[in-house]
Amino acid sequence: MNIAFIGGGNMGEAILGALIQKNICPPQNITVSEIKAERRTYLETSYGIKTTASNPDAIKSAEVVLLAIKPQNLPELSAELKGKLADKQLVISIIAGATLSKLSGGLAHKAVVRVMPNTPAMIGMGMSVWTALPSVSPAQKDQAKAILSAMGKEIYTGKETMLDAATAISGSGPAYFFLFMEGLEKAALEMGFTPEEASILVSQTAAGSAIYAGKSGLALTQLRKNVTSPGGTTAEAIKAFEEAGLEATIIKAAKAAFNRSVELGKG
Ligand SMILES: NC(=O)C1=CN([C@@H]2O[C@H](COP(=O)(O)OP(=O)(O)OC[C@H]3O[C@@H](n4cnc5c(N)ncnc54)[C@H](O)[C@@H]3O)[C@@H](O)[C@H]2O)C=CC1
Ligand SMILES: O=C(O)[C@@H]1CCC=N1
Numbered sequence: 532m533n534i535a536f537i538g539g540g541n542m543g544e545a546i547l548g549a550l551i552q553k554n555i556c557p558p559q560n561i562t563v564s565e566i567k568a569e570r571r572t573y574l575e576t577s578y579g580i581k582t583t584a585s586n587p588d589a590i591k592s593a594e595v596v597l598l599a600i601k602p603q604n605l606p607e608l609s610a611e612l613k614g615k616l617a618d619k620q621l622v623i624s625i626i627a628g629a630t631l632s633k634l635s636g637g638l639a640h641k642a643v644v645r646v647m648p649n650t651p652a653m654i655g656m657g658m659s660v661w662t663a664l665p666s667v668s669p670a671q672k673d674q675a676k677a678i679l680s681a682m683g684k685e686i687y688t689g690k691e692t693m694l695d696a697a698t699a700i701s702g703s704g705p706a707y708f709f710l711f712m713e714g715l716e717k718a719a720l721e722m723g724f725t726p727e728e729a730s731i732l733v734s735q736t737a738a739g740s741a742i743y744a745g746k747s748g749l750a751l752t753q754l755r756k757n758v759t760s761p762g763g764t765t766a767e768a769i770k771a772f773e774e775a776g777l778e779a780t781i782i783k784a785a786k787a788a789f790n791r792s793v794e795l796g797k798g
Contacts (some may be wrong), residue, residue, distance in 0.1 A: 532556050538600035539565035539574050545653040553681035564589035566785035598624040609637030616640045621671045629794025631664050644675045647697040656728040657683030660697035699789035
């Protein structure tokens with residue numbers, strides 16, 4: 532598969548790295564169009580891919596064109612590529628809030644897939660939720676699925692509105708977990724651990740809890756109860772979280788992200 536990336540930032544790099552590592556696409560079949568010269572040099576030397584500063588050049592021989600630029604750069608890109616894509620070329624967009632209708636209208640192109648990935652794709656542990664216009668062929672859907680599977684787990688939805696929900700849960704979600712980890716790390720430092728020790732304690736506890744939750748087959752509430760001895764230490768911490776309204780705050784925060792995704796889609 533020949534694939535062109537428009538935008539070689541954090542997510543572009545995470546995706547192309549996964550494609551190379553999982554042998555979905557050899558480096559010589561990947562072209563990244565990127566406006567920053569230093570990013571082009573970095574990506575070329577790190578991954579052995581081709582780069583260009585020209586978006587029209589990048590898409591010329593690509594079967595798949597992956598849009599990995601920021602939402603604010605989309606109008607300019609759409610104007611540049613409008614009418615330049617052949618019917619058989621598949622566009623995959625990861626741009627938050629960019630709806631299928633906005634992408635399809637802006638590019639004058641019908642074969643469009645919209646994805647909400649997340650940054651753990653960097654290590655093959657990503658979560659992607661995706662949808663497609665009806666004109667995307669079954670073979671093109673298989674292509675999209677192969678790309679997303681290289682990055683981690685993927686879920687297809689026929690309802691585009693679920694992409695806003697996915698943005699609020701899995702797209703932005705890593706930042707919520709990192710925030711919680713930052714807090715726990717500060718507590719560890721205050722209790723006398725060195726920065727190295729605090730970092731290991733927090734990341735191993737987070738990774739162990741997440742993997743255990745996925746593998747144990749037990750409900751999250753049960754897993755939490757198993758740690759919480761009556762009258763013990765965890766119960767005191769949970770009481771403090773409950774008094775601060777942690778669960779309501781988490782739900783409020785996720786809904787704020789959802790609303791922002793809907794708003795970006797209207798803009
Ligand atoms: N960072 C995240 O956790 C997630 C981001 N996204 C979406 O992925 C997209 C990319 O995000 P990041 O990689 O974090 O951003 P980024 O800023 O790291 O990367 C964007 C890259 O595109 C380049 N660029 C800008 N305009 C361009 C143009 N006209 N032609 C070619 N290159 C251009 C920039 O120089 C930059 O290197 C965004 O739309 C975001 O909504 C989606 C899911 C998760
Ligand atoms: O914050 C954002 O807008 C993007 C979308 C999901 C994660 N980062």
